[in-house]
Amino acid sequence: MFSTQHPPTRTGLIRDLREKIARIERGGAGAEAGLVACTGVPAIDHALPAGGLARGALHEAMGAGPDTEHAAAATLFMAGLLARLDGPVLWVLRQADLFAPGLAAAGLSPDRIIFAEAGRDVLAAMEEGLRHRGLVSVVGEVVGRLTLVASRRLQLAAEQAGILAVVLRRSQGFDDPVLSEPTAAVTRWRVTALPSPPALPHAPATPGLGRARWRLDLLRCRGGEPGSWIVEGADATGGLALVAEIRDRPAAEAQRLLA
Amino acid sequence: MPRFATDRLRKHSACSPDGPLVTSIQEGNRLVLAAVDRVAAEGGLSPGMTLAQARAMVPGLVVCPADPTGDAAALRRLAGWCLRYAPLTAPDVVEGGRSGGGVPDGIWPSGVWIDVTGTAHLFGGEVRLLGDLLGRLAEQGLTARAAIADTPGAAWAMARWGTPAASTEVTPTPPPPSRGRIVITPPSRQPVPSRHPIPPRPFPIPPLDAMIIPPGAQATALAPLPIDALRLPRALIDSLRVLGFEQIRDLTAAPRAPLVRRFGPLLATRLDQAHGAVFEPIIPLVPSDLIQARLAFPEPLLTAEAFSAVIARLAREVCGALEQAGQGARRLDLLFERVDGAIPVLRVGTARASRDPRHLARMLDERLERIDPGLGVEAMRLVVLQADPLAQAQAVMPDTGRDAAQQDLGPLVDRLANRLGAASVYRAEAVESDVPERSARRVPPLSPKPRTTWPADLPRPVRLLDPPQPIEAMALLPDHPPIAFTWRRVRHRVRHADGPERIAGEWWKRDGEMRSIRDYFRVEDEEGRRFWLFRRGDGADPDTGDRRWFLHGFF
Numbered sequence: 182m183f184s185t186q187h188p189p190t191r192t193g194l195i196r197d198l199r200e201k202i203a204r205i206e207r208g209g210a211g212a213e214a215g216l217v218a219c220t221g222v223p224a225i226d227h228a229l230p231a232g233g234l235a236r237g238a239l240h241e242a243m244g245a246g247p248d249t250e251h252a253a254a255a256t257l258f259m260a261g262l263l264a265r266l267d268g269p270v271l272w273v274l275r276q277a278d279l280f281a282p283g284l285a286a287a288g289l290s291p292d293r294i295i296f297a298e299a300g301r302d303v304l305a306a307m308e309e310g311l312r313h314r315g316l317v318s319v320v321g322e323v324v325g326r327l328t329l330v331a332s333r334r335l336q337l338a339a340e341q342a343g344i345l346a347v348v349l350r351r352s353q354g355f356d357d358p359v360l361s362e363p364t365a366a367v368t369r370w371r372v373t374a375l376p377s378p379p380a381l382p383h384a385p386a387t388p389g390l391g392r393a394r395w396r397l398d399l400l401r402c403r404g405g406e407p408g409s410w411i412v413e414g415a416d417a418t419g420g421l422a423l424v425a426e427i428r429d430r431p432a433a434e435a436q437r438l439l440a
Numbered sequence: 441m442p443r444f445a446t447d448r449l450r451k452h453s454a455c456s457p458d459g460p461l462v463t464s465i466q467e468g469n470r471l472v473l474a475a476v477d478r479v480a481a482e483g484g485l486s487p488g489m490t491l492a493q494a495r496a497m498v499p500g501l502v503v504c505p506a507d508p509t510g511d512a513a514a515l516r517r518l519a520g521w522c523l524r525y526a527p528l529t530a531p532d533v534v535e536g537g538r539s540g541g542g543v544p545d546g547i548w549p550s551g552v553w554i555d556v557t558g559t560a561h562l563f564g565g566e567v568r569l570l571g572d573l574l575g576r577l578a579e580q581g582l583t584a585r586a587a588i589a590d591t592p593g594a595a596w597a598m599a600r601w602g603t604p605a606a607s608t609e610v611t612p613t614p615p616p617p618s619r620g621r622i623v624i625t626p627p628s629r630q631p632v633p634s635r636h637p638i639p640p641r642p643f644p645i646p647p648l649d650a651m652i653i654p655p656g657a658q659a660t661a662l663a664p665l666p667i668d669a670l671r672l673p674r675a676l677i678d679s680l681r682v683l684g685f686e687q688i689r690d691l692t693a694a695p696r697a698p699l700v701r702r703f704g705p706l707l708a709t710r711l712d713q714a715h716g717a718v719f720e721p722i723i724p725l726v727p728s729d730l731i732q733a734r735l736a737f738p739e740p741l742l743t744a745e746a747f748s749a750v751i752a753r754l755a756r757e758v759c760g761a762l763e764q765a766g767q768g769a770r771r772l773d774l775l776f777e778r779v780d781g782a783i784p785v786l787r788v789g790t791a792r793a794s795r796d797p798r799h800l801a802r803m804l805d806e807r808l809e810r811i812d813p814g815l816g817v818e819a820m821r822l823v824v825l826q827a828d829p830l831a832q833a834q835a836v837m838p839d840t841g842r843d844a845a846q847q848d849l850g851p852l853v854d855r856l857a858n859r860l861g862a863a864s865v866y867r868a869e870a871v872e873s874d875v876p877e878r879s880a881r882r883v884p885p886l887s888p889k890p891r892t893t894w895p896a897d898l899p900r901p902v903r904l905l906d907p908p909q910p911i912e913a914m915a916l917l918p919d920h921p922p923i924a925f926t927w928r929r930v931r932h933r934v935r936h937a938d939g940p941e942r943i944a945g946e947w948w949k950r951d952g953e954m955r956s957i958r959d960y961f962r963v964e965d966e967e968g969r970r971f972w973l974f975r976r977g978d979g980a981d982p983d984t985g986d987r988r989w990f991l992h993g994f995f
Contacts, residue, residue: 247967251994283902283904285894285896286896286902291867291870294867295853295866297860297864306856306860309859310856316849376964377936388936388938389938390970417896
C-alpha cells in the first residue's frame with residue numbers, strides 16, 4: 182500500500198519505493214538515520230540523495246596530489262562539516278599530527294572531540310566508537326588501503342548507530358591508486374587546493390591571504406551522481422561558499438567543469 | 441583437589457609498645473586476658489589467665505578492654521588490603537560462623553586467608569610474596585606469621601603451630617608458582633596505642649615467620665604438629681588429649697571409624713581438609729560488606745554464551761545494589777567457581793565509576809576468553825572491589841546535543857583506553873602559551889570543560905609537523921615572506937602570503953628561549969596549498985635566531 186501523499190504516478194511510485202528501500206536498508210535504526218550533515222552549500226546538498234552527508238553512513242575524504250599525505254584540506258572540510266553538528270566527536274588518529282587549534286579555527290571546538298591515538302588499530306577503535314550512541318560522529322584517519330570488508334563493517338556499524346562515520350584517507354604516495362579502490366562508503370570526496378584570488382580583488386598587489394579555494398570532487402555517491410564544485414574553504418564556523426564566478430559563467434563552461 | 445592446591449597464609453598482628461600490653465575480657469565473673477603482646481608473653485602471660493594473676497606476674501602491665509568487634513572490623517580491612525596479593529581473601533573470624541573461620545575456642549580469631557593460586561609469580565614467587573607481605577605488615581607494626589600450603593587447613597596449622605625447621609626439612613625445591621591458598625593467621629591481635637611509635641621491622645622478614653609447604657608435602661609437615669592445629673573446638677581437643685592424642689600423626693595413625701563414632705564427623709573432616717583429601721570450598725570469602733552478586737547453576741556451565749548471559753544477570757543485580765548505595769564500580773572481580781574447586785578470576789577496572797550493567801557486562805565479556813572453564817562452572821560471583829560515589833545523573837560531555845546529551849561517554853572511554861592504553865585517549869585543551877607546540881595539551885577525555893580557548897584571530901594550521909622540518913627559502917630581510925621555498929626537494933613558489941606573526945620565546949619556561957623569536961608566515965604556493973612557515977630570529981639581530989626557515993604545518 183503506497184502512501185496517499187503522492188498520487189500513484191510513476192515518479193511518486195518510484196519515490197515511495199526508494200523510501201521503503203531506504204527504510205529497510207537502515208534496518209530500523211530509528212529517526213536518527215534520517216538526519217544529515219549539510220555542507221551548507223545548497224548546490225552540493227541538493228546533489229546528494231539524502232540532502233547532505235547522510236548520518237548513519239560511512240563517508241570518505243582524501244586529499245589530492247602532494248596533499249595526499251597530510252590531507253589538510255580534506256581535514257578542514259570534514260571539520261567544518263562536523264562543526265555544524267551538535268555533539269561529541271571521536272577522532273581516531275594514526276599518529277598525533279592533528280593540531281587542535283587548527284580544528285578550532287574551522288569552528289570545531291576542541292572540547293567536543295575525543296582524540297584516540299590508535300596506531301594500527303584505527304579501524305577497530307572506530308568500530309568501538311560507532312557502537313557507542315553518545316557520539317555524533319566518528320572520524321578515522323586511515324593510511325593506505327581500506328578493504329571492502331573493513332569498510333563494510335564500518336558502514337554497518339554506522340548504520341546501526343546512526344552515527345556519521347568519516348574516514349580520512351591518507352597515503353605516502355601522491356594520488357595513491359590504493360585510494361581509488363572501491364569501498365563500501367556511501368560518498369567519497371576529494372578536496373584539492375586551488376590557487377586563491379588575491380585577498381583584495383580590487384587591489385591585487387596588496388599582500389595578504391584571502392579565503393582558501395578548494396575543488397570539491399564527489400567521486401562516488403551511492404544513489405547519486407558524482408559532481409565537482411569549486412568552493413571557498415572553511416571559514417571560522419566551518420562554512421563553505423560556492424565561488425561566485427562559477428555561478429556567472431556560461432552554462433557550457435560549467436558543464437565542462439562538472440564533467 | 442591436589443591440582444588446585446591452596447595456599448594459605450596467616451598473619452598475626454601485635455604491636456610492640458614500650459611496656460607489656462594485654463587486653464582483657466569479662467568471662468563469667470572474672471576478667472581474663474584476651475590477648476597478650478610479645479613483652480607480656482615473655483613475662484609468662486598467655487590468653488585465658490585471670491587479670492589479677494597477670495598483674496601479679498608482670499609489673500607495669502598495660503591493660504585495655506578487648507574489642508572483638510573492632511578487631512574483626514580491622515581484620516576485614518586488612519583482608520581488603522591483602523587483595524593486592526590475590527583476588528580472594530577472607531578474614532578468619534568466628535562471627536558469621538563460616539567454616540573457613542572455624543577457630544577453636546580460646547584462640548582469638550584473627551587471621552587472613554589469601555588464595556594465591558596463580559598470583560605468586562606476579563611477585564616473583566611464593567618466597568618473595570611472603571617476604572613482601574610480611575615486610576609490609578611489619579612496616580605497619582603488625583607481627584605476622586604466614587604459611588603457604590596446598591590446603592587451607594594445612595596453611596592454617598603451619599602458620600600457627602609450624603616451626604621453620606619442619607618446613608625447611610620438607611622444602612627441598614622451590615615450589616611451582618601456581619598453587620593455591622594462603623592464610624595469614626595472627627594468633628593474637630591487640631589494639632595499638634597510637635602514642636607509642638612503632639619501630640619498623642627489618643626488611644625482609646626473617647624466614648622464621650614464613651613457611652612454605654611444597655605441593656603434596658602437607659602430610660609430612662603436619663604430622664608433628666599438636667592436635668590444636670586442626671581447628672577443633674577446645675572441648676574436643678581436651679578430650680582427645682585425655683585419650684593420649686598429642687600430635688596429628690597420632691590421629692592419622694589411629695583407626696578412623698572409632699574416632700568418628702566417638703568424636704563426631706568434624707574431626708575427620710578437619711583431618712581430611714588439612715591433608716587435601718577433602719576440598720574445603722568456602723574459604724575464599726571476599727569481605728562481606730562489598731557489593732556482590734552470586735548465581736549458582738543446577739548444571740555446570742561451559743560455553744561462553746552461557747557465561748555472557750550469567751554476566752549480564754549478575755551485572756544487573758550488582759548495578760541495582762550500587763544504585764541503592766549511590767555508588768559506581770571502579771574495579772570488579774568475576775569469580776568462576778569451577779566444578780573441581782578452582783576459582784579463576786577476571787578483574788576489570790573502569791576509568792570512571794559506572795553502574796551501567798551493559799557496560800560492565802561488556803567489559804567482562806571481552807575478557808571471557810581468558811577463563812578456562814575446566815569441566816564446568818557451578819557458580820559465578822561478581823564482586824565490586826572498589827566503588828566510588830556516583831550521583832544519579834552522570835556527567836556528560838560539555839556542549840552535547842539534544843539526543844547525545846543523555847549519553848555518558850565513560851564506557852566508550854573505558855573501552856578505548858583498555859584497547860589503546862589510557863595515555864592514547866585524550867582531549868585537547870588550550871594552554872596560555874604563544875609557542876604553538878605548547879598551546880595545546882592533552883587532558884583526560886572526561887575532564888571538565890576548560891575555560892580558556894585559543895584566540896580566534898590567530899590562524900593555526902590543522903596539521904602540525906613535530907618537529908618542524910627545515911626548508912630552504914628565499915626571502916627579503918628583515919620581515920618579508922619568502923618568495924619561494926624548497927621542501928623535500930620540491931620547489932614551491934609563493935603566490936600569496938600573510939605575516940609575519942612574531943612569537944617570542946618563553947624565557948620563563950626555558951632558559952634557551954630568553955631572546956629567541958620566530959616569525960611565522962602563512963603562505964600559499966602556485967597550486968593553492970597553504971603552508972605555515974617560520975624563520976628563526978627577527979631577521980636583524982642574530983641573537984634572536986639563526987634565520988633558518990622551517991615548515992611547521994599545513995592549512
